[in-house]
Each structure stands twice: as structure tokens, then as C-alpha cells.
Amino acid sequence: MDTAQIAETIRMIEGENLDIRTITLGLSLLDCADENGARARQKCFDKITNAAKHLVQVGDAIEREFGIPIVNKRISVTPISFLIAAARNDSPVAFAKMLDAAAREVGVNFIGGYSALVQKGYTKGDEQLIESIPEALSETHVVCSSVNVASTRAGINMNAVAHMGRIIRKTALLTQDRHGFGCAKLVVFANAVEDNPFMAGAFHGVGEADAVINVGVSGPGVVQRAIEQCAGAPFDVLAETIKKTAFKVTRMGQLVGKEASERLGIPFGIVDLSLAPTPAIGDSVAHILEAMGLETVGQHGTTAALALLNDAVKKGGVMACGHVGGLSGAFIPVSEDAGMIRAVENGHLSLAKLEAMTAICSVGLDMIAIPGDTDSATIAAIIADEAAIGVINGKTTAVRIIPAIGKKVGERVELGGLLGTAPVMAVDKGSAKTFIARGGRIPAPIHSFRN
Amino acid sequence: MIRAILTVIGKDRVGIIAGVSVELARLNINILDVSQTIMNDYFTMMMMCDIAQAKESINTIQEKMNVKGDELGVKIMIQREDIFTAMHKL
Numbered sequence: 001m002d003t004a005q006i007a008e009t010i011r012m013i014e015g016e017n018l019d020i021r022t023i024t025l026g027l028s029l030l031d032c033a034d035e036n037g038a039r040a041r042q043k044c045f046d047k048i049t050n051a052a053k054h055l056v057q058v059g060d061a062i063e064r065e066f067g068i069p070i071v072n073k074r075i076s077v078t079p080i081s082f083l084i085a086a087a088r089n090d091s092p093v094a095f096a097k098m099l100d101a102a103a104r105e106v107g108v109n110f111i112g113g114y115s116a117l118v119q120k121g122y123t124k125g126d127e128q129l130i131e132s133i134p135e136a137l138s139e140t141h142v143v144c145s146s147v148n149v150a151s152t153r154a155g156i157n158m159n160a161v162a163h164m165g166r167i168i169r170k171t172a173l174l175t176q177d178r179h180g181f182g183c184a185k186l187v188v189f190a191n192a193v194e195d196n197p198f199m200a201g202a203f204h205g206v207g208e209a210d211a212v213i214n215v216g217v218s219g220p221g222v223v224q225r226a227i228e229q230c231a232g233a234p235f236d237v238l239a240e241t242i243k244k245t246a247f248k249v250t251r252m253g254q255l256v257g258k259e260a261s262e263r264l265g266i267p268f269g270i271v272d273l274s275l276a277p278t279p280a281i282g283d284s285v286a287h288i289l290e291a292m293g294l295e296t297v298g299q300h301g302t303t304a305a306l307a308l309l310n311d312a313v314k315k316g317g318v319m320a321c322g323h324v325g326g327l328s329g330a331f332i333p334v335s336e337d338a339g340m341i342r343a344v345e346n347g348h349l350s351l352a353k354l355e356a357m358t359a360i361c362s363v364g365l366d367m368i369a370i371p372g373d374t375d376s377a378t379i380a381a382i383i384a385d386e387a388a389i390g391v392i393n394g395k396t397t398a399v400r401i402i403p404a405i406g407k408k409v410g411e412r413v414e415l416g417g418l419l420g421t422a423p424v425m426a427v428d429k430g431s432a433k434t435f436i437a438r439g440g441r442i443p444a445p446i447h448s449f450r451n
Numbered sequence: 452m453i454r455a456i457l458t459v460i461g462k463d464r465v466g467i468i469a470g471v472s473v474e475l476a477r478l479n480i481n482i483l484d485v486s487q488t489i490m491n492d493y494f495t496m497m498m499m500c501d502i503a504q505a506k507e508s509i510n511t512i513q514e515k516m517n518v519k520g521d522e523l524g525v526k527i528m529i530q531r532e533d534i535f536t537a538m539h540k541l
Contacts, residue, residue, distance in 0.1 A: 001484045001499045005539040006456055010528070065509050067530030248538045255537040 009248075010067075016221035017283045018249060019069040020256045021276045023059050024197035025052050026204035026212040026269060029078040029113075037090030040083050041098040048075060048102040048111075051211055051266070056107040058263045062256055070256065071218075071418075075103060076202035077113035085125025092128050096136035096143050103142045110185075112202035114145040117192070120154040120441075130160075133167050137182035138174040144200035150190035150387035152394045156442040161387065164188045165380025165436065172372070172403040179413045183402040184367065188383050190390030190397045195270050195325040201363070201398060212269035213261045214326065217253035217317075219245075220275050221282040223309075227291040238292065239312045246273065246316030254321040272326025273317030274362065275309075277337040279420035285309075285330050286339025297339055298349030303356050306330060310361040327396055329362030335415055335422035336367055344423045351382075351425050359389045364398035369413045369422035372405040379403065381432035384442075392445050453503040454483070454532040457516070461525025463494040471498070471527065474519045479506045494525065499532065 012018040032047055034040035052075055059073040077099070084092050096114050103111035114136055116126040133145050147164055150156035168183055175182035187201040194205020197214035204212075226245040230237050253271040261268035277285045286297035289305045310329045318324050332354065334340045343349035351368070358364045364386050370379075383399045390397030404413045404424045413422040459471060468487070475482060475498075484499040505512060513529055520527035 001456075001486060001497065002535075002539065003486045003497050006458065006497055006535050007495075009535050009538050010458060064513065065531050066534045067528060068534060251537045252534070255533060 012219070012222045012248070013068055016219070016225050017278075017280060018219045018222050018252065019071050020215060020253060021218040021274075022072040022074050022197050022216040023055070023070060023256065023260050024074045024076055024202055024214045024216065025055050025266065026076045026195065026208055026214055027051050028204055028208065028210045029083060030206065033083050033086035035086055035088055037087035037094060040087050041095060044077075044083070044095075045098050045102045048077065049105045052106040052108065054264060058260055062259050062263070066256070068252055068256065072110070073108050074197070074199060074202065075106075075108050075111045076197070076204045077111065078204050078206065079115040079117060080113055081116035081123065081125040081129040083125075084128050085123050092132035093136045093139060096132070096140045099143045100140035108142070110142050110144050110199040112144040112146065112199050113204060114143050115147060115203040117148045118160045119148050119151040119157055121157065122160070130163060130167060133186060134170040134174045134182065137171055137185050144185045144202065146187040146189055146192065146201045146203055148189040148192035149383065150391050152191055152391050152448045153444055155444040156190070156384065156387045156391055158384065158436070158442055159439045161383050162377070162380045162436045162439065164383055165376035165378075168379050168401065169376045169403055172405055176405040179415060180402040180404060181415060184400065184415055184419050186400065188399045190387035191395060193326060193396055196327055197272050198274065198276065198327060200400065208269070209267060211266045213257055213264065213266050214269040214272065215253045215257035215260070216272040216274055216276065216326065217249050218274070218276045219249040220277050220285050220288055222249055223275060223313075224282070224284070224288045224291050227288060235308060239308055242309060242312035243316035246313040247320045250317035250320035268322070270323045270325030271317070271321040273313055273324055273328040274326065275313055275330040277331060277333065278418055279336055279338055281338065284337045284339040285332055286337050286343060290339060296343050296346065296348045298343040298353050302353060303360060306332070306357050307360040327362040331363060331366065332357055332361065333367035334425070335369070335413070335420040336418060337420075341421060341423055344425055351427060355385060355389070358386065358397055359393060363396055364390075364400070366398065366400050367402070367419065367422060368400075369402045369404045369407070369424045370427050371409055371424055372403055372407050374403050374427055375433070377432040377436040378427060380436045382427070384436070388442070452501045455500050455502045455529050456532050456535060457498040457500055457527065457529045459494065459496040459520070459525050459527050461494055461520075461523070463489055463492065464524065467494055467523050467525060468496065470519060470523050471496070474515060475500065478512055478515065479504050480512070500529070
């Protein structure tokens with residue numbers, strides 16, 4: 001019995017917010033497709049509620065027995081656009097409501113997969129689903145939506161980018177009574193991954209098995225504390241310290257995933273090695289960067305600090321688990337991170353700097369409020385920039401922004417709970433209308449032709 | 452054998468080890484190893500136990516130990532050993 005090790009683990013959990021961020025059940029709904037929409041929805045509802053019947057209960061039991069908090073239990077499903085394509089002349093929103101009802105029935109706090117993959121073009125189902133997103137997100141509570149508009153292999157579908165600019169704006173308008181909450185559940189991706197356990201961007205890819213358990217770990221507080229212990233040390237020591245810490249954090253994910261998989265009788269998929277912040281004190285990625293010696297996140301040096309962090313987390317985590325997947329990196333959502341919020345409000349962190357940060361870490365411009373009068377072409381241009389970073393660098397990028405209707409730069413949007421508080425950030429005023437109106441596709445980059 | 456680690460932290464006083472051990476005996480939990488020290492006036496004890504033959508579920512065990520902890524003015528946690536081995540052993 002090594003008491004120092006036991007004490008270390010307990011300190012991480014009790015004092016530094018080490019937790020398992022999510023156990024996500026990925027579930028294929030391809031076998032529920034039906035040309036009769038009502039019948040398809042019944043099949044989906046039955047399959048989800050049956051497969052996830054014990055998910056919350058098993059998660060809670062593991063939490064108690066092992067003494068490690070498991071914050072969320074969630075479900076991701078096949079992109080619903082496939083089912084909408086099969087069910088002719090049916091209301092897509094009815095599928096969103098079915099997902100909402102199924103999620104409530106089994107007690108999970110989010111269900112992802114109201115999604116479409118349109119990096120190269122639209123099917124009829126994709127078109128219908130995307131058009132329905134604002135209504136679907138305003139009329140449901142726990143359904144999350146994502147649209148993949150670009151990939152390194154296909155380039156950037158600029159028609160979809162322009163479309164999503166309009167959809168985000170419309171979603172903000174339809175949910176303005178809830179501070180644009182709908183937009184917090186909507187992610188626009190480039191290079192979306194099929195096994196991401198984190199919301200709002202989770203969906204169950206078509207290359208996946210029928211059902212799978214994926215786990216997302218967390219632990220910014222643990223990494224921050226480890227870095228504080230090596231004040232003044234060179235970067236080599238810092239990288240080594242982060243690697244060791246990430247290894248320990250990830251081992252928790254592997255243990256919990258394996259245990260959940262055995263108890264549920266569902267194969268274990270991947271561990272997502274992400275550092276996911278929450279609004280809680282001591283659970284901030286910004287504070288990790290500041291612990292490295294930056295006065296504030298957003299200043300010069302931030303990108304380098306984040307690059308080291310992101311890489312060291314991956315190196316430490318990869319050996320700690322069987323299969324790595326999902327997004328795996330440091331998340332930098334603004335509204336969910338106390339340090340990011342403070343840096344924006346003090347004028348140190350801009351949208352431009354955040355964009356640079358997304359070039360070297362997962363995932364993208366995340367949980368950022370922008371002025372309510374931002375037009376859809378500008379939103380589309382923000383998406384296009386972010387997609388370009390993802391496509392050229394062969395990585396996942398995403399945009400989850402909230403047009404704060406009726407609000408201006410300097411005001412705040414209170415989203416509540418894990419979603420936190422978003423300070424409204426300035427966007428550039430130059431018009432993107434002519435640029436976005438071109439439509440068509442930006443071709444795939446030369447280095448994508450690897451065959 | 453199902454090994455669990457029991458941790459007791461709190462202000463030192465008479466009867467902590469006695470109180471905890473009696474409760475464990477009542478639950479038919481065998482103590483395999485004990486380590487105890489006083490750190491900055493705080494009583495810190497770790498026990499490795501076998502809960503395979505315990506009379507109650509781990510839930511109930513945790514509840515009973517919580518009650519005992521309140522009575523003794525200490526914090527008692529009991530969790531499966533796997534979490535520590537997973538984190539620290541290759």
C-alpha cells in the first residue's frame with residue numbers, strides 16, 4: 001500500500017476537480033431507417049431507450065465505488081439526416097423531438113446527432129435537416145446538432161458555410177428568450193470525428209459499430225497544480241510534468257470506460273484525451289497557460305504555451321489507454337472557462353488570438369458570444385476561416401458561436417450551468433457579403449492527395 | 452478478494468481507530484494493511500480492506516462509514532483499490 005500515491009489520487013479528485021467528464025454511448029440508428037417517418041421514430045426511440053436503459057445507473061454506480069465523479073452521461077447517434085433522407089415528406093423536427101423524449105426517458109443530459117455531413121454536397125435529407133435546425137433546437141432541450149462543412153479530402157463546401165451562417169443567426173433569433181441557448185447546442189465542423197464523446201459536437205459515425213462506449217476525461221486543475229510545482233523550470237521539465245499528469249488523468253478514463261463497457265455489455269471504443277474546463281474555480285485551461293508564466297491568456301506567448309500543453313497532453317495520454325480518439329486536446333471554450341472570460345473582459349483575448357490558438361489545439365472557436373447585429377455573411381466568414389485552418393492543417397476545427405441578440409460588445413450572456421457566461425466579443429466590421437455570395441467549393445489542398 | 456482503500460482524515464482524538472475498526476468488523480470487512488500518521492495535527496489513516504465478504508453493498512458501507520465519520524468528527528472515504536493501481540502502476 002503506497003500511501004503517497006493514494007494521497008495523490010485523493011488530492012486530485014477532492015482538491016483539483018479531477019473527474020470523468022462524460023461517458024457517452026454511441027448508437028447506430030441506421031437499422032431504424034424507414035420510409036414511414038413515424039415508424040422510423042418509434043424504432044429509434046425503442047432502440048435508444050433500450051440500449052441506454054442502464055447507462056445513468058451504471059455511471060452512478062462506478063462513480064460511487066471508485067470514488068471518482070462522472071459528470072455527464074450522454075448519447076450520440078447516427079447523423080439524423082440519413083433517417084430523414086429515408087423518411088419521405090416528413091417533418092425533421094419530429095425526429096429532434098423524438099431524440100429529446102428518448103434522452104429524457106433514460107435520464108442523460110444531452111443527446112447528439114441531429115447532424116449532417118455536407119463537406120462535399122447535400123442530399124435531400126441533409127438539406128431538410130439543416131433547414132430545420134433553428135426550429136429543432138428551439139423546441140427541444142437536450143438535443144445537440146452539428147454540421148460538417150469541410151474536410152481535408154473534400155475541401156470547403158462554401159454553400160454549406162453560407163447556409164450555416166444563416167442557420168446560426170436564425171437559431172439565435174428563435175432562442176433569444178433563452179439568451180441564444182440554441183446556438184450553444186450547434187457546432188459547425190471541419191474534419192468532424194466519428195467517435196467524439198463531447199457535446200455539442202458528438203455524433204455516432206457510420207464507420208462505427210452498432211453501439212460503443214466512449215469516454216471523455218478532464219482535469220485542467222490537476223495539470224495547473226502540477227505546473228505550479230515546477231515554477232521557473234525550463235520547458236523540457238514542464239512538458240515532462242504535463243505528460244506524466246496527463247497519463248494519470250487518462251488512466252482514470254481507461255478504467256472507467258473499461259468498467260462501464262463490461263457492466264453495460266457494450267464494446268469500449270475510445271478515450272478522448274481532452275482537457276475540458278468548466279466555469280468552476282480551479283478548472284480552467286486559461287489558468288494552466290498562466291501557470292506557465294503568462295500574465296494573462298491572450299497575450300503574446302499564448303499560442304506557444306498552448307502548443308506545448310496540447311502536445312504534452314497527447315503524448316502522456318496516448319500510452320495510458322488502449323485506443324485514443326475523439327478530439328483529444330485542450331478545449332478553449334470562452335464561456336466555460338473563468339480565465340478566458342476574465343481575459344476577454346480585460347481586453348487581452350480577442351477573436352483573432354482565439355483563431356490562432358485553434359490552429360494548434362482542439363477544437364475551435366467555442367462558446368463565444370458575438371454582437372447580436374452581426375450579419376449572417378460575417379458569421380459564415382468566421383466559419384470559413386476556421387474551416388480553412390482545419391482543412392489545411394488536417395485537424396478538426398469547429399465553430400460554436402452565439403449571436404447575442406440585442407447585446408453589444410462588453411455585455412454578457414448568461415447561459416447557466418456548465419455552459420457558463422459569455423462576454424460579447426468584437427468581430428471585424430468589414431463586409432463579407434460579396435465573398436460569401438460566391439458559393440461553390442474551395443478545393444481540397446494539394447497535400448490531401450496522398451494516395 | 453475485492454480490495455478497497457479506506458481513508459480517514461480529521462482532527463485527532465481518542466478512539467478513531469477503534470471506532471472505524473469496530474464498524475468494519477460489524478460489516479464483516481477484513482483489514483489487510485494499515486498506515487497511520489499525524490500530519491499538521493491532522494489524523495491521517497489509510498486502510499486496505501477486503502470487502503468481498505462484506506454483509507452490505509458498497510453503497511451501504513459508504514453510508515455507514517459516513518455516519519461513523521460524523522460521529523468521530525473525521526472524513527471517511529472508501530473506494531475500490533483499482534482506481535489507485537490504474538493511476539500509478541504500469
